[in-house]
Amino acid sequence: MPDAAPILQATITCPVCGTARTETMPTDACRFFYDCTGCGALLRPKPGDCCVFCSYGDVPCPPVQAARRAAAPAPGRPAAGEGITADAGDPPSAAPEGRCGPRAPGSGRRPD
Numbered sequence: 001m002p003d004a005a006p007i008l009q010a011t012i013t014c015p016v017c018g019t020a021r022t023e024t025m026p027t028d029a030c031r032f033f034y035d036c037t038g039c040g041a042l043l044r045p046k047p048g049d050c051c052v053f054c055s056y057g058d059v060p061c062p063p064v065q066a067a068r069r070a071a072a073p074a075p076g077r078p079a080a081g082e083g084i085t086a087d088a089g090d091p092p093s094a095a096p097e098g099r100c101g102p103r104a105p106g107s108g109r110r111p112d
């Protein structure tokens with residue numbers, strides 16, 4: 001069961017030399033440039049990608065992870081309506097006896 005925390009480490013594979021290196025992704029910003037440690041190539045995101053992690057990493061950046069998680073239905077969620085209406089036990093429509101009826105407690109009190 002995956003937790004809610006995004007993955008903050010991604011392995012970037014250089015498309016030029018194939019060097020793979022695990023980098024920590026910043027959560028507050030997208031990393032637009034990445035210097036390959038193998039060949040020194042300056043990697044930039046592909047068109048349509050927001051950062052180099054989305055283009056060359058094995059894990060998209062945290063904002064994209066959150067967006068994908070919000071867009072996709074979460075697997076393993078219980079079906080809605082299961083056991084919700086069957087065991088309520090206290091329906092609000094049934095008024096308790098003696099609260100709003102004509103005979104209130106103490107109404108028949110008459111000194112005689």
Ligand SMILES: [Zn+2]
Pocket residue numbers: 014015016017018019036037038039040041
């Ligand atoms: Zn490289």
